[in-house]
Amino acid sequence: MLAEIFNQCETEMKSSISHMLRDFKTLRTGKITTSVLDNVKIDYYGTMTSLDQVGSILVADATTIVINPWEKNLLQQIDSAISKANIGANPNNDGVQIKLFFPAMTVEQRQESVKQMKGMGETAKIAIRNDRKHSNDKIKKLEKDKLVTADESKSAQENIQKIT
Structure with missing residues (x-):
């Protein structure tokens, strides 16, 4: 029972971190990457489809x-x-392909990227805290229902803290 709670907590925390890392990839840094287009979708025969599904994207x-x-x-x-x-x-459509020319980042754009990154990191921290709290609440409920001892509960909560 406790192992299930540990595994679920660890999975949820890893999911929060991977979500944050995916979000980081959408931010523009000094060198351009194709991930800036990850959130751009078009209507492709009635279905919203990402650009990498309808063509090749090259840097x-x-x-x-x-x-x-x-x-x-x-x-x-x-x-x-x-x-x-x-x-x-701005997209440059020549009838065969589309070229995107990105200007060099300004200081303001860099500061905005840092601000967005900090916000994404904070969101991930909150999600991890919520995962930890949810797992600790489950452990406390097991203790209250007399399914685990107080020592097991305390040890399990310490292990959840270590996972964090």
């Missing part, structure tokens, strides 16, 4: 991304979706 250099859609009729949709996403670059 041409430190400030340029090239999108080659597999279907040329999607160029306009991709163009408008990128414009609406407000990722800091």
Whole structure:
């Protein structure tokens, strides 16, 4: 019973951390990555689809991304979706591919990225604290229901703290 609680707590905490790391990848840093387009979706035959599912996305250099859609009729949709996403670059549609030129980051943009990153980290910390509290509450309930002893409960709560 306690092992299940430990495993579930550890899984939830790892999930919170991996979610935070995924969010970090969407932030723009000095060198551009294709992950800035992860949240950009287009309507592809009635389904909201991410850009990497409808074409190839390549990083041409430190400030340029090239999108080659597999279907040329999607160029306009991709163009408008990128414009609406407000990722800091204007799409350049040449009829065959879309090029995104990202300007160098300003000091303000870097500070904003740091602020967003701190917020994401704080959200992850709160999620981990909630996971720990939820697990400790389960252990206390088991103790209250006399399914574990007080010593086992205290030891289990200390182990949950170590996992954190």
